[in-house]
Amino acid sequence: MTEWICARCISRLRSSAHRTFSTSRAYRERGSVASLLARNAEADHVTVHGWVRRVRRQKKVAFAAIGDGSSLLPVQAVLKPDDAAQLSTGAAVSLFGSWRASHGAKQSHELQAREVQVLGDNDAEHNPIQPKYQTPEYLRTLPHLRPRIPTNTLLLRLRSQVIASTTSFFNRAGFIQCHTPIITSSDCEGAGEVFTVSSNHHPKPPTETPIEHFFRTPKYLTVSAQLHLEALSQAVDKVWTLSPTFRAEKSDTPRHLSEFYMLEAEQSFTQNLSDVMTTVENLLNAISTDLHSSKLAEELLKPHQDHPSSNPDHPLTTPADTLTDRWTGLASSNWPRIPYTTAITHLQTAASHNPSLFATPPTHPTGLQAEHERYLAATLGRNRHPIFITDYPAHQKPFYMSPSSQDTVSSFDLLVPDLCELAGGSLREHRAAELLQAMQAKGVEGKDLEWYQDLRRYGSVPHGGFGLGFDRLLCYLSGVGNVRDVVAFPRWYGRAEC
Amino acid sequence: MTEWICARCISRLRSSAHRTFSTSRAYRERGSVASLLARNAEADHVTVHGWVRRVRRQKKVAFAAIGDGSSLLPVQAVLKPDDAAQLSTGAAVSLFGSWRASHGAKQSHELQAREVQVLGDNDAEHNPIQPKYQTPEYLRTLPHLRPRIPTNTLLLRLRSQVIASTTSFFNRAGFIQCHTPIITSSDCEGAGEVFTVSSNHHPKPPTETPIEHFFRTPKYLTVSAQLHLEALSQAVDKVWTLSPTFRAEKSDTPRHLSEFYMLEAEQSFTQNLSDVMTTVENLLNAISTDLHSSKLAEELLKPHQDHPSSNPDHPLTTPADTLTDRWTGLASSNWPRIPYTTAITHLQTAASHNPSLFATPPTHPTGLQAEHERYLAATLGRNRHPIFITDYPAHQKPFYMSPSSQDTVSSFDLLVPDLCELAGGSLREHRAAELLQAMQAKGVEGKDLEWYQDLRRYGSVPHGGFGLGFDRLLCYLSGVGNVRDVVAFPRWYGRAEC
Numbered sequence: 001m002t003e004w005i006c007a008r009c010i011s012r013l014r015s016s017a018h019r020t021f022s023t024s025r026a027y028r029e030r031g032s033v034a035s036l037l038a039r040n041a042e043a044d045h046v047t048v049h050g051w052v053r054r055v056r057r058q059k060k061v062a063f064a065a066i067g068d069g070s071s072l073l074p075v076q077a078v079l080k081p082d083d084a085a086q087l088s089t090g091a092a093v094s095l096f097g098s099w100r101a102s103h104g105a106k107q108s109h110e111l112q113a114r115e116v117q118v119l120g121d122n123d124a125e126h127n128p129i130q131p132k133y134q135t136p137e138y139l140r141t142l143p144h145l146r147p148r149i150p151t152n153t154l155l156l157r158l159r160s161q162v163i164a165s166t167t168s169f170f171n172r173a174g175f176i177q178c179h180t181p182i183i184t185s186s187d188c189e190g191a192g193e194v195f196t197v198s199s200n201h202h203p204k205p206p207t208e209t210p211i212e213h214f215f216r217t218p219k220y221l222t223v224s225a226q227l228h229l230e231a232l233s234q235a236v237d238k239v240w241t242l243s244p245t246f247r248a249e250k251s252d253t254p255r256h257l258s259e260f261y262m263l264e265a266e267q268s269f270t271q272n273l274s275d276v277m278t279t280v281e282n283l284l285n286a287i288s289t290d291l292h293s294s295k296l297a298e299e300l301l302k303p304h305q306d307h308p309s310s311n312p313d314h315p316l317t318t319p320a321d322t323l324t325d326r327w328t329g330l331a332s333s334n335w336p337r338i339p340y341t342t343a344i345t346h347l348q349t350a351a352s353h354n355p356s357l358f359a360t361p362p363t364h365p366t367g368l369q370a371e372h373e374r375y376l377a378a379t380l381g382r383n384r385h386p387i388f389i390t391d392y393p394a395h396q397k398p399f400y401m402s403p404s405s406q407d408t409v410s411s412f413d414l415l416v417p418d419l420c421e422l423a424g425g426s427l428r429e430h431r432a433a434e435l436l437q438a439m440q441a442k443g444v445e446g447k448d449l450e451w452y453q454d455l456r457r458y459g460s461v462p463h464g465g466f467g468l469g470f471d472r473l474l475c476y477l478s479g480v481g482n483v484r485d486v487v488a489f490p491r492w493y494g495r496a497e498c
Numbered sequence: 499m500t501e502w503i504c505a506r507c508i509s510r511l512r513s514s515a516h517r518t519f520s521t522s523r524a525y526r527e528r529g530s531v532a533s534l535l536a537r538n539a540e541a542d543h544v545t546v547h548g549w550v551r552r553v554r555r556q557k558k559v560a561f562a563a564i565g566d567g568s569s570l571l572p573v574q575a576v577l578k579p580d581d582a583a584q585l586s587t588g589a590a591v592s593l594f595g596s597w598r599a600s601h602g603a604k605q606s607h608e609l610q611a612r613e614v615q616v617l618g619d620n621d622a623e624h625n626p627i628q629p630k631y632q633t634p635e636y637l638r639t640l641p642h643l644r645p646r647i648p649t650n651t652l653l654l655r656l657r658s659q660v661i662a663s664t665t666s667f668f669n670r671a672g673f674i675q676c677h678t679p680i681i682t683s684s685d686c687e688g689a690g691e692v693f694t695v696s697s698n699h700h701p702k703p704p705t706e707t708p709i710e711h712f713f714r715t716p717k718y719l720t721v722s723a724q725l726h727l728e729a730l731s732q733a734v735d736k737v738w739t740l741s742p743t744f745r746a747e748k749s750d751t752p753r754h755l756s757e758f759y760m761l762e763a764e765q766s767f768t769q770n771l772s773d774v775m776t777t778v779e780n781l782l783n784a785i786s787t788d789l790h791s792s793k794l795a796e797e798l799l800k801p802h803q804d805h806p807s808s809n810p811d812h813p814l815t816t817p818a819d820t821l822t823d824r825w826t827g828l829a830s831s832n833w834p835r836i837p838y839t840t841a842i843t844h845l846q847t848a849a850s851h852n853p854s855l856f857a858t859p860p861t862h863p864t865g866l867q868a869e870h871e872r873y874l875a876a877t878l879g880r881n882r883h884p885i886f887i888t889d890y891p892a893h894q895k896p897f898y899m900s901p902s903s904q905d906t907v908s909s910f911d912l913l914v915p916d917l918c919e920l921a922g923g924s925l926r927e928h929r930a931a932e933l934l935q936a937m938q939a940k941g942v943e944g945k946d947l948e949w950y951q952d953l954r955r956y957g958s959v960p961h962g963g964f965g966l967g968f969d970r971l972l973c974y975l976s977g978v979g980n981v982r983d984v985v986a987f988p989r990w991y992g993r994a995e996c
Contacts (some may be wrong), residue, residue: 030767032672032735049735049766049767051732051957051959068735069674069733069734069735070672070733070734070735089962090956090957091957092732092766092767092957092958092959094767095503110592119767119958119959119960120928120929120954120957120958120959120960121929121930121954121958122956122957122958123955123956123958124956126955127955127956127957128952129956143729144729144950144952145729145952146725147729147730147732147733147734147957148732148733148957152733153733153734156674156676156730156734156737157674157734159675159676159677160669160674160675160676163665163675164665164669164675165687167661167662167665171658171662174530174568176567176654176655176658177657177658177661177662178654178657178658178986179657179742179759179985179986180682180986180987181757181987181989181994181996182719182742182744182757182828182896183693183744183756183757183989183994184994184996185994185996186996194699195681195695195696195697195712196695196696196697197693197694197695197719198694198696199693199694199695199746214693214746214991215756215989215991215992215993215994216991216992216994219994221680221695227996228642228986228987228996231641231642231643231645231986231996232645232986234549234590234645235567235645235646235650235651235654236567236568236645236647236651236654236655237530237547237567237568238526239654243742244677244680244741244742246680246681246711248697258681258712258713259679259680259681265905268547268590269528269547269590269592269617288915304525351694392529392831415507430618430763431618431619432619451642451995451996452642454626454642454643455642456618457617457619457620457621457624457625458588458620458622458625458627458643459549459588459589459590459618459620459621459625459646460590460617460618460619460620461549461590461617461618462617462618466942486728487677488676488677488678488679488729488730489678489726491679491681491713492574493712493713494713494714495713495714496679496681496682496683496713496717497683497949498679498682498683498684498725498726498729498949
């Protein structure tokens with residue numbers, strides 16, 4: 001096939017550089033705003049790219065604050081009034097000049113700009129996001145523009161860093177990262193409200209015609225990766241995934257979304273729930289320790305006061321000492337592991353001392369209400385340390401959990417102060433007959449889960465795992481009160497912008 | 499709220515250890531099969547957990563091969579015949595004994611087992627996956643059991659490692675990892691066949707009633723994260739995601755799935771397509787270099803001959819030198835960047851020398867067929883080095899690409915030998931008027947993409963990005979010919995098991 005072509009031709013073709021593009025001066029080697037701000041020495045030739053946060057014009061000189069999302073603090077640029085004339089809030093710009101010690105008190109250095117170039121259109125006047133306080137509710141209608149608000153860039157960086165920490169932790173701990181399917185046949189919990197997936201190949205059929213399914217049978221968006229992870233755990237032992245999950249619930253709370261990320265892990269060869277709790281503890285230890293020692297920590301603890309989102313109503317309003325306590329709690333070890341029955345007794349004792357403590361009296365069969373979980377987390381977790389509540393009554397939990405007694409299952413919920421439930425896990429029923437029995441009792445047996453029963457028929461092994469609400473974790477770490485504000489494009493009942 | 503509770507009570511509750519679980523001897527501290535195999539020194543007290551690959555019984559002694567997915571090679575265990583009697587292929591076991599230098603030729607050490615415990619049920623006889631050659635087509639009907647085949651555990655580990663390499667590369671390069679939405683309003687390409695998402699809250703309405711949508715308007719499964727990534731790139735500059743994407747195409751090929759992972763990245767402040775190509779090149783450099791220096795490399799190059807999947811028809815049959823060439827090519831630099839027009843001329847010259855070379859004659863307007871791409875990759879990419887074809891005719895490409903001339907766009911496809919297209923990217927049209935014009939020309943303007951036009955109205959910036967088929971990359975790196983065999987739970991037209 002290649003015989004006829006001469007070596008010179010090939011060489012000429014290979015070297016044909018990509019000539020249609022020119023590199024303008026504005027695109028010279030450059031660093032981020034964060035790296036420039038970290039630079040203590042003066043420099044003569046500095047290029048910075050970013051978006052204008054503010055312009056202040058005086059007669060002989062102008063000032064502009066430039067951010068690029070890498071830092072809450074902007075670079076302060078000193079400009080010629082003529083150069084500043086073309087600038088407006090929000091415009092993308094390229095600045096070239098000298099990095100000089102500043103005479104102002106606010107920053108140690110400033111960029112004395114010799115060249116200023118506006119890189120694209122910017123209709124500052126009609127921009128729906130204005131440099132002033134705007135309510136979180138309003139901003140949620142504009143998820144394509146909202147990320148540009150400095151605190152939102154911080155939340156994007158936080159997510160990225162926590163993903164990196166998580167990846168690194170599991171890698172060290174010998175867990176294999178897996179991609180579990182989004183389109184599935186089954187509803188893991190046997191109770192969740194699911195989204196249905198269909199192809200629009202087939203226009204609505206006449207009433208009498210059976211629907212032709214793209215995948216032969218009806219399919220849904222996954223509500224949990226757990227069952228599939230269990231199958232993979234029986235191949236490589238320890239597995240994890242960070243995957244989108246879905247609930248078609250009509251809930252309208254600061255804690256629930258229709259589409260959210262779940263961090264789930266399974267491990268084989270364990271018949272001890274403590275092993276699973278220890279994995280959760282070690283994971284959160286690693287995440288919070290990494291965060292605490294990162295640049296993000298400082299930014300989260302001292303949000304910059306000099307931008308629109310510094311309004312007290314802004315999501316990032318959790319006091320710094322509360323945040324520090326949370327991180328320290330997550331970084332601590334030996335979190336209390338308290339059986340459900342003990343927790344109920346504790347609540348009942350508290351209620352007997354103070355009858356108005358709870359709106360709903362705590363009883364064993366009715367389960368823990370949010371107010372009870374809050375109280376448990378507040379009184380049993382020292383200094384915002386998390387607590388595990390274990391061994392819940394079987395009737396409150398899904399079919400796949402392994403029993404720990406006649407009426408309880410080897411399960412845990414991880415409770416943290418303020419937020420309450422952050423994660424939940426269990427040993428899984430690994431005995432075929434007992435699993436079928438539990439499925440029948442919960443009414444979820446059937447062809448769709450035949451494959452899941454197979455896992456108990458062939459090479460079954462005692463195992464356990466957990467799921468952790470990743471977006472909730474980001475709320476907890478950042479102090480953002482509403483999960484809709486830590487997700488870039490949140491989806492909930494009635495709302496899915498963009 | 500906490501006043502009434504005495505310190506002793508709290509202390510007692512906190513220390514209430516989790517007593518319902520006992521740790522049996524079989525669950526002592528242990529290492530993986532891979533870590534045990536790496537152990538050159540003898541040891542008296544070794545525990546290993548895994549699944550039985552084979553048992554061989556002799557009169558006075560028995561042998562078992564034990565794997566746990568951490569290694570293609572199993573641990574060889576020497577057992578008392580009585581202990582071996584209870585073992586069957588596939589059973590989960592715990593072995594305890596001594597790690598001793600082996601007299602056999604096959605392995606340097608063996609486990610002389612003193613205690614053997616079977617951990618769960620195993621109906622070896624009826625297991626649909628038997629220890630013999632079974633066709634890939636058959637195995638795809640059993641995705642919940644298939645991962646246990648040793649080569650499939652290798653593919654699970656490969657995916658995990660490539661994700662880790664990718665995460666680490668982008669982290670170093672200052673890219674922020676984002677979670678883009680799965681449920682979206684728009685169809686990025688303006689042409690893809692999409693899956694529709696609906697909630698089953700609402701049973702089929704009578705014909706005359708309008709459907710009540712869960713999200714008010716119809717929603718689809720995303721076909722690409724690109725448009726959303728562009729919005730985030732305008733906040734933090736460089737962004738990336740590894741996210742599930744969906745196509746409701748009725749294709750039945752070894753290259754297409756209905757659900758697949760796309761690795762996508764966008765970067766702002768560039769008007770040079772070379773910047774984007776360089777990012778792709780650096781990323782693949784990093785991935786292949788990491789792979790080449792890892793334990794996986796050896797396992798992929800010398801697949802263990804001693805297990806069922808060693809059959810020549812098994813997916814992992816690409817010769818070792820081909821794989822090495824691929825990795826070396828991906829790790830090389832300065833990949834040829836050849837304009838589309840030059841590529842067509844090259845093909846036409848080749849066809850004029852050998853009229854039977856192509857089934858379809860290469861012409862400028864009709865575009866590159868698979869056979870043309872294969873020829874370009876084979877002749878222009880030295881030793882399986884990848885090549886970029888750039889500046890495609892605008893009419894062949896989607897609306898969002900930036901022009902590079904009257905008729906061409908600043909785009910590229912990355913071609914690799916054997917597999918052909920692995921990635922594609924472009925500069926994005928960042929001018930509002932020109933974008934609208936292109937949308938109108940392609941017939942995709944409308945309310946659903948109003949938000950995307952906003953990105954050009956407010957703080958617009960020259961930018962570009964790319965998308966890379968992650969599952970295809972894994973095929974290319976591992977030599978697996980069919981994408982259905984590198985995805986744990988593959989979905990395609992008519993098929994979505996489990």
